[in-house]
Amino acid sequence: MNIQVAERSVSPMTGHQSKGEPAVGAPVTRNEEAHHELAIRVRDLNLWYGQAQALKSINLDVYQKNVTALIGPSGCGKSTFLRCLNRMNDLIPGVRIDGLVEMDGRDVNEAKMDEVALRRRVGMVFQKPNPFPKSIYENVAYAPRMHDLVSRKTDVDELVERALRDAGLWEEVKDKLHQPGTSLSGGQQQRLCIARAIAVQPDVILMDEPTSALDPISTATIEDLMDKLKQQFTIITVTHNMQQAARVADYTAFFHLGEVVEYNDTQAMFSNPHTKKAEDYITGRYG
Numbered sequence: 143m144n145i146q147v148a149e150r151s152v153s154p155m156t157g158h159q160s161k162g163e164p165a166v167g168a169p170v171t172r173n174e175e176a177h178h179e180l181a182i183r184v185r186d187l188n189l190w191y192g193q194a195q196a197l198k199s200i201n202l203d204v205y206q207k208n209v210t211a212l213i214g215p216s217g218c219g220k221s222t223f224l225r226c227l228n229r230m231n232d233l234i235p236g237v238r239i240d241g242l243v244e245m246d247g248r249d250v251n252e253a254k255m256d257e258v259a260l261r262r263r264v265g266m267v268f269q270k271p272n273p274f275p276k277s278i279y280e281n282v283a284y285a286p287r288m289h290d291l292v293s294r295k296t297d298v299d300e301l302v303e304r305a306l307r308d309a310g311l312w313e314e315v316k317d318k319l320h321q322p323g324t325s326l327s328g329g330q331q332q333r334l335c336i337a338r339a340i341a342v343q344p345d346v347i348l349m350d351e352p353t354s355a356l357d358p359i360s361t362a363t364i365e366d367l368m369d370k371l372k373q374q375f376t377i378i379t380v381t382h383n384m385q386q387a388a389r390v391a392d393y394t395a396f397f398h399l400g401e402v403v404e405y406n407d408t409q410a411m412f413s414n415p416h417t418k419k420a421e422d423y424i425t426g427r428y429g
């Protein structure tokens with residue numbers, strides 16, 4: 143099957159989940175070179191906002207040092223799912239969660255889990271670049287200092303430089319480190335936010351539509367960066383751009399009405415989707 147991938151934003155969904163579609167869980171096929179060690183194991187995860195169920199029995203294995211894309215129509219639960227991985231939904235009143243989100247053999251929702259430590263291990267980059275109202279340097283140095291990872295000035299300097307280099311921003315900012323982060327362009331600000339996220343050496347970086355507010359050149363820069371960063375980090379990204387998912391992701395999960403309908407190696411998913419819904423969505427027939 144030769145699937146034409148759609149490039150477009152997604153409007154509110156229509157359609158219904160049909161039963162009897164293939165079980166989801168471990169991908170069917172995998173990239174030869176990809177790492178196959180589990181970073182996160184999600185089992186039977188359900189989430190309600192008040193009475194409304196937004197996630198329904200999600201089962202997903204996220205592999206270390208890969209990019210996993212979450213795709214699907216607007217309102218199908220991608221961002222909600224992403225926030226379950228670092229307990230950011232805890233901040234929303236009326237949320238109820240059950241099921242397992244396991245990292246390093248521990249359920250992130252267990253009562254004694256230290257949420258601050260969890261969010262150090264699972265960093266997040268948002269749709270709109272959101273640097274602190276501080277200098278470029280302080281944006282990167284703040285969290286490592288707060289977590290006591292570094293204290294000596296030379297160590298902080300070194301860490302700031304390394305994070306900015308890894309985020310592909312050092313050459314552009316090395317002579318203006320003490321200017322406000324907000325003085326940078328949108329694409330540079332997003333790379334600053336990535337530098338801020340990686341400065342604490344997380345295991346996982348969550349990205350919620352990280353390029354949707356950026357121009358095509360900045361988008362391409364971030365996509366290249368994701369490809370480099372996966373050597374060091376596990377990346378989970380939400381995207382509405384099918385071509386981006388096809389370009390950057392090793393694995394793709396297709397969400398629909400709060401369920402993961404299909405999860406597979408990206409190449410396999412895009413060339414031979416197992417479900418009609420995934421095929422229709424990927425090809426832009428609905429969404």
Ligand SMILES: Nc1ncnc2c1ncn2[C@@H]1O[C@H](COP(=O)(O)OP(=O)(O)OP(=O)(O)O)[C@@H](O)[C@H]1O
Pocket residue numbers: 191196214215216217218219220221222223234
């Ligand atoms: N804070 C909230 N309170 C109540 N309901 C919410 C909240 N956040 C999301 N929802 C609902 O949960 C469902 C899933 O939303 P979510 O934002 O996770 O979907 P999404 O797939 O990320 O959508 P989009 O692609 O438009 O960003 C939707 O019905 C949404 O209205």
